[in-house]
Amino acid sequence: MRDLxxxxxxxxxxxxxxxxxxxxVNQKQESLEVKNGSPEQIKYSESLGFGVRVxxxxxxxxxxxxxxxxxxxxxxxxxxxxxxxxxxxxKIADVxxxxxxxxxxxxxxxxxQDPFDVSIVQKLDLLLKAEALLRKEQQVKVARGSMTTxxxxxxxxxxxxxxxxQQILHCGAGVMATAVRDGDxxxxxxxxxxxxxxxxxxxxxxxxxxxxxxxxxxxSEAVQxxxxxxxxxxxxxxxxxxxxLALQVHESCGHPIELDRVFGTEASYAxxxxxxxxxxxxxxxxxxxxxxxxxxxxxxxxxxxxxxxEGVPAQSVQIVKDGIFxxxxxxxxxxxxxxxxxxxxxxxxxxxxxxxxxMINVSLxxxxxxxxxxxxxTDEGLYLETNKSWxxxxxxxxxxxxxxxxxxxxxxxxxxxxxxxxxxxxxxxxWGSCDAIANRxxxxxxxxxxxxxxxxxxxxxxxxxxxPARFRNxxxxxxx
Amino acid sequence: MTDRGQTxxxxxxxxxxxxxxDQTEIFFWANDSHLTRFANNYIHQNVSExxxxxxxxxxxxxxxxxxxxxxxxxxxxxxxxxxxxxxxRNQRDNPHFESLPSAEGKYASVNTFxxxxxxxxxxxxxxxxxxxxxxxxxxxxTASGALSTGVVQVGVVNSLGIQVCQSFSRGALRxxxxxxxxxxxxxxxFSTKVRQIDPEEMAHxxxxxxxxxxxxVDLPPGQYTVVLEPYAVGNMLxxxxxxxxxxxxxxxxRSFMCGKLGQKITGQSITIxxxxxSPQGMPLPFDFEGIPKQPITLLENGIAQAVVYxxxxxxxxxxxxxxxxxxxxxxxxxPVPLNLFMKNGNSGLREMIESTERGIYVTRFHYTNxxxxxxxxxxxxxxDGTFLIENGQIKKGVRNLxxxxxxxxxxxxxxxxxxxxxxxxxxxxxxGGTVVPALKIEKFNFTGATAAx
Ligand SMILES: [Zn+2]
Numbered sequence: 010m011r012d013l014x015x016x017x018x019x020x021x022x023x024x025x026x027x028x029x030x031x032x033x034v035n036q037k038q039e040s041l042e043v044k045n046g047s048p049e050q051i052k053y054s055e056s057l058g059f060g061v062r063v064x065x066x067x068x069x070x071x072x073x074x075x076x077x078x079x080x081x082x083x084x085x086x087x088x089x090x091x092x093x094x095x096x097x098x099x100k101i102a103d104v105x106x107x108x109x110x111x112x113x114x115x116x117x118x119x120x121x122q123d124p125f126d127v128s129i130v131q132k133l134d135l136l137l138k139a140e141a142l143l144r145k146e147q148q149v150k151v152a153r154g155s156m157t158t159x160x161x162x163x164x165x166x167x168x169x170x171x172x173x174x175q176q177i178l179h180c181g182a183g184v185m186a187t188a189v190r191d192g193d194x195x196x197x198x199x200x201x202x203x204x205x206x207x208x209x210x211x212x213x214x215x216x217x218x219x220x221x222x223x224x225x226x227x228x229s230e231a232v233q234x235x236x237x238x239x240x241x242x243x244x245x246x247x248x249x250x251x252x253x254l255a256l257q258v259h260e261s262c263g264h265p266i267e268l269d270r271v272f273g274t275e276a277s278y279a280x281x282x283x284x285x286x287x288x289x290x291x292x293x294x295x296x297x298x299x300x301x302x303x304x305x306x307x308x309x310x311x312x313x314x315x316x317x318x319e320g321v322p323a324q325s326v327q328i329v330k331d332g333i334f335x336x337x338x339x340x341x342x343x344x345x346x347x348x349x350x351x352x353x354x355x356x357x358x359x360x361x362x363x364x365x366x367x368m369i370n371v372s373l374x375x376x377x378x379x380x381x382x383x384x385x386x387t388d389e390g391l392y393l394e395t396n397k398s399w400x401x402x403x404x405x406x407x408x409x410x411x412x413x414x415x416x417x418x419x420x421x422x423x424x425x426x427x428x429x430x431x432x433x434x435x436x437x438x439x440w441g442s443c444d445a446i447a448n449r450x451x452x453x454x455x456x457x458x459x460x461x462x463x464x465x466x467x468x469x470x471x472x473x474x475x476x477p478a479r480f481r482n483x484x485x486x487x488x489x
Numbered sequence: 490m491t492d493r494g495q496t497x498x499x500x501x502x503x504x505x506x507x508x509x510x511d512q513t514e515i516f517f518w519a520n521d522s523h524l525t526r527f528a529n530n531y532i533h534q535n536v537s538e539x540x541x542x543x544x545x546x547x548x549x550x551x552x553x554x555x556x557x558x559x560x561x562x563x564x565x566x567x568x569x570x571x572x573x574x575x576x577x578r579n580q581r582d583n584p585h586f587e588s589l590p591s592a593e594g595k596y597a598s599v600n601t602f603x604x605x606x607x608x609x610x611x612x613x614x615x616x617x618x619x620x621x622x623x624x625x626x627x628x629x630x631t632a633s634g635a636l637s638t639g640v641v642q643v644g645v646v647n648s649l650g651i652q653v654c655q656s657f658s659r660g661a662l663r664x665x666x667x668x669x670x671x672x673x674x675x676x677x678x679f680s681t682k683v684r685q686i687d688p689e690e691m692a693h694x695x696x697x698x699x700x701x702x703x704x705x706v707d708l709p710p711g712q713y714t715v716v717l718e719p720y721a722v723g724n725m726l727x728x729x730x731x732x733x734x735x736x737x738x739x740x741x742x743r744s745f746m747c748g749k750l751g752q753k754i755t756g757q758s759i760t761i762x763x764x765x766x767s768p769q770g771m772p773l774p775f776d777f778e779g780i781p782k783q784p785i786t787l788l789e790n791g792i793a794q795a796v797v798y799x800x801x802x803x804x805x806x807x808x809x810x811x812x813x814x815x816x817x818x819x820x821x822x823x824p825v826p827l828n829l830f831m832k833n834g835n836s837g838l839r840e841m842i843e844s845t846e847r848g849i850y851v852t853r854f855h856y857t858n859x860x861x862x863x864x865x866x867x868x869x870x871x872x873d874g875t876f877l878i879e880n881g882q883i884k885k886g887v888r889n890l891x892x893x894x895x896x897x898x899x900x901x902x903x904x905x906x907x908x909x910x911x912x913x914x915x916x917x918x919x920x921g922g923t924v925v926p927a928l929k930i931e932k933f934n935f936t937g938a939t940a941a942x
Contacts, residue, residue, distance in 0.1 A: 042821050047583050050819035051576050054557040055569075058540065070611075072537040075559045088537055088611075095525075095611035096532040099619050129579040137581075151741050189742045194863045274528040277633035277665040280855070361538040400858045400891070402870040407891055407939040409868050411860055429861065433891070435940045464635045464663075465524055465536070466918065487893055487936045 010174075013082060014166035017061050020086045022168055026063040026093070028106065029086075030167040032318060033059045033077065034360035039125065040157040043136045045144065049153075051129060058360035061089045067103025068096035073361040106341040107350045109321060111170035116315025117178075119308065120211030124158040124180045127212050132156055135220065136182070142224035143186040148232045150189040155204045156182040156215060157458070159470070163318075171320040179311055179470055181207030181456055182215045184224055188231040195234035195428060197227040197413055201252045202396050207456030207470065208309045230414060233426055240415055240430035242486035246390030247432055248383060248479045251447075253412055254373060255455035255473035256396045261436040262294075262301055263371040263471065265405035266328055266336070267354075268343040270366075278464050280403025283436070284334060286347065294334040295440030300374040301329035303338055305353060310472030311456040312369030319364060321353035328371065332441075340366050358467040365463050370454065372474030376446025380477050383445050385421040391485060392416045392423055393430055409433040409487065432485045439480060447476035490521055490607070490642050491541075493654045499561070500646040500654075503543060506570040507648075510577070512548035512589045514647040516557075516777060516817055517541070517654070520919070521607070522639035525614040530622045530632050532615060541642075545573040546818050548589060551582040555819045587804030589778070590811055592650035596774040596781035597766030606658040606683040607640040614638065617662070617688045624692035625666055630699055632692070634664040638683055641919055645779035653779040657920060659771070662686050665873055666695040671705050672886050674698025675852050675873035677720065677913065679922065681771065698852060698874040702886025707938060708877060710890065714848035714904075715933040716841045716878065722925040723913035724854045725867070725896045726761065726829050730916055732862045734763075734787050735814070736802035737823025745865045745897060749793045755900035758834065761788040763797060763826035765813065770828045770912060771922035775813060782813035785826070791901075799824040827921030834906025834926060841905050841929040843881040849890070849935070850876040850883060865896040870939070891937035905929035 014031045021029035035057045042049040059082065060073035070093025072085045124132070136154035143152035158180040165173045183205015185198040200206040200218055208214045249257065265282040269275055284292070294301075305314050305323035316322055319341050328336045338354035339347070343366065355364035384392065398411035415430035416423045434442075458470045491499075500515045507513040519541035526534040543566065544557035554577030558569040614636050625632035637660070644654035660683025667673045674695035678686045717725075733744035745754070765773045765782030775781050778800055786794045799815030802823055814824035842850065852874030860866045868891065875887045907927040915923040 044821070047585065048553075048581050049583070049821055050553070050555065051580055052555040052557075052819050053572055053576060054544075056540075056542070056559050058559065068532065068535075070535055073539070075540040075542075085537075085539075092535045092537060092611040095615040096535045098612075098615050099527065099532040099622060101529070101531045129576060133579075133581065151743075187741070187743065192748075192863065194743055272529070273631065273633065273667075274533050276528055276631075276667060277526070277635060277663060361540060363534060363536055398858050398860050398868070400856050400868045400870070402889055402891070402939045403855055403872060404939065407870065407889075407937055409891060409893070409937065431860070433937055464526055464534075465522065465538075465637070 010164050011172065013077065014164060016079060016082050017086045018166060018168050020083060021063050021090065024090045026065050026090065028064040028168055029061065030165065031059060031061045032163055032165050032360060034161065034163040036359060037160045041132055041136060041155065043140050043154045045152055046141060048133060056359060060360050061086050062363060063089045063093050064104050065090055065093040066097035068093050068100045069104060070096055071363045104342055105345045107345040109169065109341060112173065114173045114315060117176040118209040118313060120178050122212040123178065124212045124215065125160065139184050139220035139224045142221060143184060143228040145225060146228040146232045148188045148190055148235065149186045149228050151187040153185045165318065165320050167320055173316050173320055175315050177209060177314060178211065179207055179209050180215055181205050182218055182220060184220050186228040186231040188235055190235045193235055195231050197231040198395055199223045199227045201455065202413060203459060207311055207458050208454065209311060209313045210309055234414060234428045237426045237428040240427045240486040244482055244484050246387055246479060246481050247483045247485060248387065248390065248392045248477055250394040250477050251451065251453050251475045252455055253393060253396050254475040254478055256399060257410065258301065258371055258373050258473050258475060259368065259457055259471060260399060260401045261405055261408055262328065263368040266338050267366045268337040268339045272343060279462050283404040283406050288334055290335055292334040293332055293441065294329045294437055295332045296443045297332045298376055298446055299329055299332050299440050299443055301371065302374060303328050303369055303371045305369040307370050307454065310370035310454050311458065311470035312472040317353040317355045318357045319351065319355040321351045324353050326352040338366050338368060356469055358469055362467050365467060367462065367469045368460065368471040370472035370474065375449040375452040375476045378445045378447050380447045380451050383447060383479055384418060384423055387418045387421060387479065390418045391430065392418055393432065406436050408436065430485060431487050432483050433487055434483055442481045442483065443478055444481055445479040447478065452476040490519060490640055490656060496642060496644045496654050497652065500644055503566055503570065504646055504648060506567055507547055507574065509574055510547040510549055512648050514546040514589050514645065514818065516544040517644035519642040520639060522637065523609065523614065524635055524637040525618050526635040527618045527622060528633035530625055532618055543569065544817060545570055547573045547577050549577045551584065551586050552577045552580040553583055553586060554580055585805050586801065589647050589649055590651065590780050590800040594781045599766055599768055599772040599774055601655060601657045601681055601772055603658045603682040606638055606660045606681065609638040609683055620688045621664055621692045624689060624696060628696045630666045630668055630696060632664065632666055634662065636662045645777065647779065651779035653775050659919065660686055662688060662691060664691055664695045666699050668699040668703065670703055672699045672702035673873045701876055701883055702874055705886035705888045708887045708890065710935045710937050712932045712934055714845050715930050716845065716848060716850045717928045717930060718852050719911035719913050719925045719927055720853035721851050722928050723923040724857055726831060726923050726925060727916055728857065728859060728867050729865060729896055730826050730829060732859055732865055734796055735823045735825045736796050736798045739796050740802060740805060743862055745863055746793050746796055752793055753791045754793050754897050755788060755791045756903050757791045758903055758906055759788055759791050759900045760832035762786045762830050763828050764830060765828045770830065770924050773827055773921050776815040777817040778815040780811045780813040780815065785812050797824045797826050825916060827915055827917055829915060829923045831925045833908050833910050836905040836907050837909065838907060838927050841927065842878055842883060845878045846880060848878040849887060850878050860893065866894065867896060868893040889939045890935045892934060893936040894934045899930050899933060902931040903928050904931055
């Protein structure tokens, strides 16, 4: 491996690169899907290739190829150099990288059993057993189960002398029941919508999800939703479950703290951010009980690794401290502009993409409430569970979320079920209205394997820890 | 990119490796893609990718296995075929599966490749980016955007005689200009031929929007008359395709077309069809199973007519055949139309504005997502050119608004349709596209607004 990375780095230096790095990445993926008692698909795929990133004349160039051969490495490195020279014809200032100590390292995400070593028969059995339980309810017209495993093996080498090899294993599973009656369609999922929950772990994580033990409950809820009343349109108190809150953190905190968005370099596609640098250290992001941390260290998170794709070691960075906005997700280039060192959030979704600032594990720290006490302490409101839809503006201020299900809370008791709940607010007002967060016993790491960013598009896996929390005076039920 | 003959011979050789299977399909995708991205008036990302992969689908009775690889040496290909067979052996029967499709009919002969577009150099891309940036600088604006050029080659062979391979070039430019007062403007253009993109003209359009939207003001949410540019109309059609124009969504009971065929679901002026062979769009003459794409009328004069099929969904219904709308196998998504058209009218943007006493002009939508798929309700924000229309004139910029709206309801309240249509991007970024007019729509629901912080 090292002879191949050396070939690219030496050629880049010879051609005048002030910096170069090369990544060789091999990704394997397996997905199993079952639907209504039949296997829908089993698919295995692999992708191997390399990408060379260079700075010449103070500007970036990147080129990549799937053919890991000496001649091709030379061609691609030359192309990256040519591209960087072209970039330099439309530059304003030279790229400066924050300092980094070179390392030689090896890292693997921990696991007990590799899902690729578990037989297809065994994996199908687990899914089909859970999926069959969903169909015990007659009005469940579509019952689904799915399981996905990703394994990434990558090598990173740079002209600064780093050489890092990593293996990252992610997997997860879920079930979903769709109940249909008289033109109404209601969905319930477990453990989360959009194919379940995911972790950097092994097959033991999939078994621990207990899909079969939860299937009948969610199927029955899907059917009950058909007869439930619509969520009313009003301003009220909401208690949001951990999985929905994980996505809330992702959309309204994780994206606006990406420092490249803040600097405008994602303006043409994903958008910018309201968390401009003048707000760092003084802006009231939320109420004093709101604390948010970005880390790549917590075991099991989809944002957990040894080193990011610039070779920066995994860290933990405080983002919101006692309600005040205090930190960003950074790269070496953006950190240098703030006069700090990189927090290690540069991630590429494959050999054929450049690393971008991506979320790692961006998590809401637990509070000190028991969930049951939070409900008992609420006179009137809604308890919302499991994401169904999301939308947020390009500065990440105005958002609207829909969840699969809600329950009325009256006089401190969880009451009747409501369908098609939605809530909408403005980010700092929303977090500013947070007055209770459940304690560590209710805190859980959630995996989001479908975060899109960049041109060309990159899909990233991010982690978000959260426990249920309460928010006051929130507009719910925007649809009449 | 290898030539068509070489690709087909690789695919046929691979097909020969799966003699153990009852049926086999080999799908090939190769791309040589380049993208130059700019922001804050300079090039900040500039990338290139060359990749090629094979996906193998094998059938053993009613068991299906799939495996894909981008390692194209003989040993790796053999391993991947063996992997697909091994998966199929361990798979269970899929009772709904009938057969892979067989070769029937011819696909439209249409030119989808331009050698110049396939071989644009980094210097040429930088030159185009500089042209856009120059216009922004002159107007004291900030340019961001991306120019992509390149070529995709798609090939399919199967053991029942399917054998197709074609290359598709594409040049695309997307521009956002931002002014210091919060106004922004957008322009997008793409074509098989990069030569047909006019970066300066597009830059002037984006700059003009910044001028029209200067000093944006807050507008309360509520029902408004809207004038939607083709970018926004195309986004609505994309969601119709995603939520309900495919047979699987119908068969699973989650499409807004369910039980509505032959019934009126939008206003009478609305006709929507798919045509992969039309050179007016971005032609894609066959689908990812190698079946010729049939032109399909989905909605005619407001009446729901049909949905599109692939071989699997066609096999599940008596008397149906694939219409040539399969995505690459295997997928759980089902067939979708990638070449949508909406029938034009006889109005124009100017007339739409002049006939509006009070309304909102929308350039494009952002971060749209479905809320209630069965009613085609979506929510999203306006972006990059939202204006207040008063007394037949664009008065000023409006801070971005959130809409929550059933697309079908919106298409029932259309009062004017433009004569001019525009090619805008569809469900897939690399192939296909949507051709739509501008629309004037009454009673469009805005449910929120962004705020200044
Ligand atoms: Zn995201």
